Amino acid sequence: MKVLKFGGTSVGSAGRMKAVADLIYNEETKIVVLSAMSGTTNQLVQIAEKLYQNANQEANALIDALHDNYKRVVEELYTSTEKKKQALELIATHFDHIRSFTLDLFTVYEERAVLAQGELLSTALFQFFLEEQGITSVLLPALNFMKIDENEEPDNAYIEKNLKLELEKYPGINLFITQGYICRNAYGEVDNLKRGGSDYSASLIGAAANASEIQIWTDIDGMHNNDPRVVKNTFPIAELSFDEAAELAYFGAKILHPSSVLPAKQKNIPVRLLNTMQPEAPGTTISAQSGGGSIKAVAAKDGITAIKIKSGRMLLAYGFLRSVFEVFERYKTPIDMITTSEVAVSLTIDNPKFLSEITRELQEYGQVEVDKDQSIICVVGDFIAERSGSGLKIFESLKDIPLRMISYGGSKNNISLLINTADKERSLILLNDGIFERNNHNA
Numbered sequence: 503m504k505v506l507k508f509g510g511t512s513v514g515s516a517g518r519m520k521a522v523a524d525l526i527y528n529e530e531t532k533i534v535v536l537s538a539m540s541g542t543t544n545q546l547v548q549i550a551e552k553l554y555q556n557a558n559q560e561a562n563a564l565i566d567a568l569h570d571n572y573k574r575v576v577e578e579l580y581t582s583t584e585k586k587k588q589a590l591e592l593i594a595t596h597f598d599h600i601r602s603f604t605l606d607l608f609t610v611y612e613e614r615a616v617l618a619q620g621e622l623l624s625t626a627l628f629q630f631f632l633e634e635q636g637i638t639s640v641l642l643p644a645l646n647f648m649k650i651d652e653n654e655e656p657d658n659a660y661i662e663k664n665l666k667l668e669l670e671k672y673p674g675i676n677l678f679i680t681q682g683y684i685c686r687n688a689y690g691e692v693d694n695l696k697r698g699g700s701d702y703s704a705s706l707i708g709a710a711a712n713a714s715e716i717q718i719w720t721d722i723d724g725m726h727n728n729d730p731r732v733v734k735n736t737f738p739i740a741e742l743s744f745d746e747a748a749e750l751a752y753f754g755a756k757i758l759h760p761s762s763v764l765p766a767k768q769k770n771i772p773v774r775l776l777n778t779m780q781p782e783a784p785g786t787t788i789s790a791q792s793g794g795g796s797i798k799a800v801a802a803k804d805g806i807t808a809i810k811i812k813s814g815r816m817l818l819a820y821g822f823l824r825s826v827f828e829v830f831e832r833y834k835t836p837i838d839m840i841t842t843s844e845v846a847v848s849l850t851i852d853n854p855k856f857l858s859e860i861t862r863e864l865q866e867y868g869q870v871e872v873d874k875d876q877s878i879i880c881v882v883g884d885f886i887a888e889r890s891g892s893g894l895k896i897f898e899s900l901k902d903i904p905l906r907m908i909s910y911g912g913s914k915n916n917i918s919l920l921i922n923t924a925d926k927e928r929s930l931i932l933l934n935d936g937i938f939e940r941n942n943h944n945a
């Protein structure tokens with residue numbers, strides 16, 4: 503069994519959906535996980551914003567425009583009048599459901615129901631297309647098996663048990679289609695795995711089904727050595743270890759959802775990143791092997807807040823760090839980076855929801871300084887413990903950039919640096935020139 507996930511661009515038009523059908527058409531048993539068509543989730547977010555504001559007229563205009571887009575997709579995707587009619591009826595049901603939210607109180611519960619429509623639409627339309635092509639497949643509702651618990655963590659035992667039950671209903675079927683991103687929460691409500699979450703769905707499903715491989719099909723030929731949205735001349739990395747890939751995904755490489763590597767790592771299932779527009783390209787294979795080499799890649803994560811706690815009492819005071827960490831634990835706020843000195847500790851968080859509460863409580867332990875608009879630059883590779891001089895290259899490249907924090911030693915495959923977000927693009931370009939220039943010339 504393989505799990506193949508196709509992202510928004512890969513199913514972003516009738517033409518792209520047809521190309522996906524060609525790619526998956528073979529004898530192998532597989533579960534195909536689809537995202538919403540590109541742009542849809544963003545548009546649903548906008549619709550939800552209007553509904554929150556009670557701007558019903560504007561919401562309806564956006565809903566009608568999106569509905570019209572889908573009508574055009576239906577026209578292009580199917581040939582038979584019967585399938586077109588069936589598909590138009592189906593999309594009308596979804597859009598009527600969205601419109602129904604203009605009539606009622608709009609809360610986070612309704613918002614999640616709106617956001618779920620993108621994946622429900624793309625998978626239903628794709629399943630209809632396979633039916634029209636005479637390809638036997640079954641549409642598995644992700645809401646029947648994908649689940650998160652009270653802490654918004656996946657309920658792996660539930661997913662495994664219920665996915666198995668779903669699959670067992672269809673002996674002899676080797677092609678299953680399901681929705682990425684959407685799930686139920688601990689209260690049985692419709693919820694989601696956060697933006698970009700279809701990758702996470704694919705790896706959770708892969709782990710639950712003990713898949714032999716998880717393929718993430720997207721619009722680029724694998725994990726690149728730097729952010730291709732910012733830096734020119736980036737290139738794909740053939741092999742990454744689970745830890746290297748997890749690090750890059752967590753620290754901003756948008757090609758993978760931050761949590762999506764762990765389920766595959768836990769079951770030792772290789773993850774391949776492949777390009778729908780260029781299916782013959784080798785892409786990136788993520789597995790227990792790192793593929794060696796020195797500095798592999800650089801990624802950056804924005805929206806970071808740095809918090810410094812200065813305390814004369816920290817020196818020789820055991821229990822100080824525990825008290826500090828407990829504050830973050832109470833507010834369920836994960837810490838990304840940490841550096842310490844004799845008199846101060848600096849931490850970063852990416853979720854500022856409880857920043858004022860956290861700051862207030864930390865003031866009990868010392869003087870607190872907060873810096874917003876920070877970015878973490880993460881340099882990844884299986885290099886640092888084994889080779890000398892890599893650190894020098896990094897710091898030389900960034901000699902003109904003020905560095906707010908430096909973290910190394912937590913794992914041997916990463917150096918993290920905290921900088922002002924305003925310096926991010928320049929830093930990524932400088933690192934590319936300083937670290938990868940020679941590789942580029944060889945490529």
Ligand code: ADP
Pocket residue numbers: 508509510511512537698719720721722724725726727728729730731754755756757758801
């Ligand atoms: P999908 O819709 O298929 O999930 P995403 O847009 O979420 O696709 O992810 C693919 C995009 O990630 C690429 O188009 C690229 O712009 C961006 N990206 C950011 N960093 C990297 C990186 N290091 N390697 C490859 N792609 C990256």
Ligand code: ASP
Pocket residue numbers: 509510537538543544620682683696697698699700701
């Ligand atoms: N459709 C969702 C999003 O745009 C999930 C995904 O594409 O992975 O965030």
Ligand code: MG
Pocket residue numbers: 509698701756757758759
């Ligand atoms: Mg994505």
